[in-house]
Amino acid sequence: xxxxxxxxxxxxxxxxxxxxxxxxxxxxxxxxxxxxxxxxxxxxxxxxxxxxxxxxxxxxxxxxxxxxxxxxxxxxxxxxxxxxxxxxxxxxxxxxxxxxxxxxxxxxxxxxxxxxxxxxxxxxxxxxxxxxxxxxxxxxxxxxxxxxxxxxxxxxxxxxxxxxxxxxxxxxxxxxxxxxxxxxxxxxxxxxxxxxxxxxxxxxxxxxxxxxxxxxxxxxxxxxxxxxxxxxxxxxxxxxxxxxxxxxxxxxxxxxxxxxxxxxxxxxxxxxxxxxxxxxxxxxxxxxxxxxx
Numbered sequence: 001x002x003x004x005x006x007x008x009x010x011x012x013x014x015x016x017x018x019x020x021x022x023x024x025x026x027x028x029x030x031x032x033x034x035x036x037x038x039x040x041x042x043x044x045x046x047x048x049x050x051x052x053x054x055x056x057x058x059x060x061x062x063x064x065x066x067x068x069x070x071x072x073x074x075x076x077x078x079x080x081x082x083x084x085x086x087x088x089x090x091x092x093x094x095x096x097x098x099x100x101x102x103x104x105x106x107x108x109x110x111x112x113x114x115x116x117x118x119x120x121x122x123x124x125x126x127x128x129x130x131x132x133x134x135x136x137x138x139x140x141x142x143x144x145x146x147x148x149x150x151x152x153x154x155x156x157x158x159x160x161x162x163x164x165x166x167x168x169x170x171x172x173x174x175x176x177x178x179x180x181x182x183x184x185x186x187x188x189x190x191x192x193x194x195x196x197x198x199x200x201x202x203x204x205x206x207x208x209x210x211x212x213x214x215x216x217x218x219x220x221x222x223x224x225x226x227x228x229x230x231x232x233x234x235x236x237x238x239x240x241x242x243x244x245x246x247x248x249x250x251x252x253x254x255x256x257x258x259x260x261x262x263x264x265x266x267x268x269x270x271x272x273x274x275x276x277x278x279x280x281x282x283x284x285x286x287x288x289x290x291x292x293x
Contacts, residue, residue, distance in 0.1 A: 003216050006051060025060060079118075117141065
């Protein structure tokens with residue numbers, strides 16, 4: 001298996017989690033729209049380097065900017081769902097999550113005329129109390145997921161999960177192939193360095209050796225990670241502002257180093273290279289298996 005998997009979560013600059021006034025979808029259309037320019041910046045970089053990636057697209061983005069979805073698809077990239085309204089899974093009940101997921105899938109499929117089989121939860125917010133989400137994903141014919149964050153984080157994560165390599169999740173509707181976020185581990189310390197703010201926070205002198213010496217890399221980037229002149233959201237704490245904006249100015253240069261140094265593939269390509277008969281299988285009926293004893 002090619003160990004470097006490239007993926008992007010396609011959402012706007014204001015889709016920063018934990019900002020209460022931005023959770024209302026009705027507000028989004030009144031804010032500055034930057035998604036076309038920021039996504040095309042990514043597409044141009046990938047075309048220049050002849051790289052195909054997986055794009056997890058927010059249903060609201062697809063609904064309002066169908067042409068950018070068509071452009072992503074026409075360039076041969078894989079498309080998955082990132083939900084419709086960017087609500088954390090643990091803020092939903094089962095019925096609301098099912099409706100939100102189905103809405104996003106229907107919108108994206110109507111634009112691309114391609115079946116949507118991959119999903120990533122906003123904020124990696126499938127936690128140990130919302131494992132029921134996998135039953136709904138399987139019911140809606142999602143075959144590949146990348147929502148497990150095997151460490152504690154503000155908006156989700158499962159700190160005790162002991163897999164940070166691909167594994168299978170068994171549901172009553174079938175199997176889901178899970179591609180969790182990878183971690184650098186040192187004793188009990190875990191550092192997720194392969195995407196988002198963690199990528200921006202980690203200096204290149206540390207980042208490159210971590211990537212080189214890891215045997216599995218599941219990336220996750222956002223258009224705003226490279227949009228250095230985006231507006232600054234009001235009301236963020238000092239800590240949150242630092243995590244949300246630090247390193248953006250140099251992120252494109254750092255990302256280019258990775259593109260030039262490593263060979264990337266999308267999820268569907270990586271999935272075909274894995275011997276799934278040899279990976280762990282987690283049965284949701286015995287969900288304690290997800291955790292260290």
